Amino acid sequence: xxxxxxxxQSLIVQEGKNLTINCTSSxxxxxxxxxxxxxxxxxxxxxxxxxxxxxxxxxxITAKLDEKKQQSSxxxxxxxxxxxxxxxxxxxxxxxxxxxxxxxxxxxxxxAVNP
Amino acid sequence: NAGVMQNPRHLVRRRxxxxxxxxxxxxxxxxxxxxxxLPEEGxxxxxxxxxxxxxxxxxxxxxRFSAEFPxxxxxxxxxxxxxxxxxxxxxxxxxxxxxxxxxxxxxxRLLVL
Numbered sequence: 142x143x144x145x146x147x148x149x150q151s152l153i154v155q156e157g158k159n160l161t162i163n164c165t166s167s168x169x170x171x172x173x174x175x176x177x178x179x180x181x182x183x184x185x186x187x188x189x190x191x192x193x194x195x196x197x198x199x200x201x202i203t204a205k206l207d208e209k210k211q212q213s214s215x216x217x218x219x220x221x222x223x224x225x226x227x228x229x230x231x232x233x234x235x236x237x238x239x240x241x242x243x244x245x246x247x248x249x250x251x252x253a254v255n256p
Numbered sequence: 257n258a259g260v261m262q263n264p265r266h267l268v269r270r271r272x273x274x275x276x277x278x279x280x281x282x283x284x285x286x287x288x289x290x291x292x293x294l295p296e297e298g299x300x301x302x303x304x305x306x307x308x309x310x311x312x313x314x315x316x317x318x319x320r321f322s323a324e325f326p327x328x329x330x331x332x333x334x335x336x337x338x339x340x341x342x343x344x345x346x347x348x349x350x351x352x353x354x355x356x357x358x359x360x361x362x363x364x365r366l367l368v369l
Contacts, residue, residue, distance in 0.1 A: 172356060183260075183347060183362040191356070229299065233356075241312055242351065242358065243289060246299040 145232050147247035154220050155255050162215045162250045164230035172233035173213045174244060175204050179226045187215075187228075220254045227251050258283065260350050260361035261330075268367045269338045277333040277364045281350030288331045289358060290316075290323060293345040302346075305331055338368045 144167045154160050164173065172191045176184040188197045190206035190213060197204050201224075203216045217224055231244035261280040269275050281288050290302040301315040305325035316323065320338075325331040335342055345365045349358035 174358075176360070181365075183262075184349075184360040186357055186359060189356055231299075241304055242356065243301040243304055243312060243315070244291075244299075244358070245301070246291075248298045 145230060145245055145247040147228075147230055147250050149250060150248070151251040151253075153253045153255065156221060157219055160217050160220055160252070162228050162252075164213045164215070164232075164247055166211045166232050168211070170206070170210045170232050172242075173206055173210075174231040174233070175213070175215050176229045176231065177226045178229060178249070184229065217252075220252075222254045222256050225252055225254045260348060260359050262346075262348055262361035262364050264364060265362060266365050266367070268369065270369050271339055272337050275335040275338050275342070275366055275368075277335075277346050277348075277366070278330040279333070279348035279350075279361055280330040281348075282352075282359055285350035285352045285359075287351050287353060288325050289349045289351075290331075290333050291347045291349065293347065293363075295344070299347070302333070335366075338366070340368045342366060343368045 146165045148163050174189050175187040177187055178184050188204045193208040193210045195206045201218045206213045227249040229249045230247045233242055260282055263278050286307045288305045291299045292302055293299045303316045303323045304312040308327050320336045322334045345363045347360055347363045349360045351358045
């Protein structure tokens with residue numbers, strides 16, 4: 142079965158610092174999703190990557206998927222307290238297109254940003 | 257356009273009671289997933305439904321758990337005879353056929369005493 146590993150498990154940074162979170166899959170991915178979860182709340186969609194080598198950015202967050210489609214990174218530039226939360230990567234492990242998009246999840250990276 | 261709605265947000269049940277969790281997908285979405293997040297564990301897929309059909313229930317325990325998504329009304333996740341191990345956050349996510357992104361509700365946090 143497919144496994145998804147996230148690192149680091151937790152991260153504390155000073156406001157203004159850059160940081161990177163990694164997500165590694167044991168199998169080639171059909172798609173890779175990044176979500177953010179605030180403590181005790183639901184998941185907020187950040188970005189979805191599908192093509193090898195793809196890179197997407199939104200505000201100060203950049204996500205990349207490697208050429209082999211087995212590893213993704215999430216990079217936050219000039220972190221702010223509003224970036225604090227749990228970052229989750231979810232893998233769509235389909236081998237071909239279809240409607241069942243059930244996601245397999247990493248355990249999450251807990252991010253704290255000190256002002 | 258309202259997002260995915262879940263209710264109740266918090267639910268307390270005693271062992272042996274039934275729990276009913278509701279999920280109203282985003283407008284125009286006919287696909288619903290249910291995930292469970294146990295304490296100290298990651299999110300786990302439970303069941304995938306389309307309107308009036310269960311497409312994949314491979315992640316749902318065979319006993320005590322059931323799910324439905326009727327033609328009208330919200331999707332329901334039903335847990336009969338709850339046990340303490342059922343205490344968790346239950347999330348539903350919806351998506352529109354043809355699109356890739358799943359949108360999540362705020363979750364229902366179930367506590368079994």
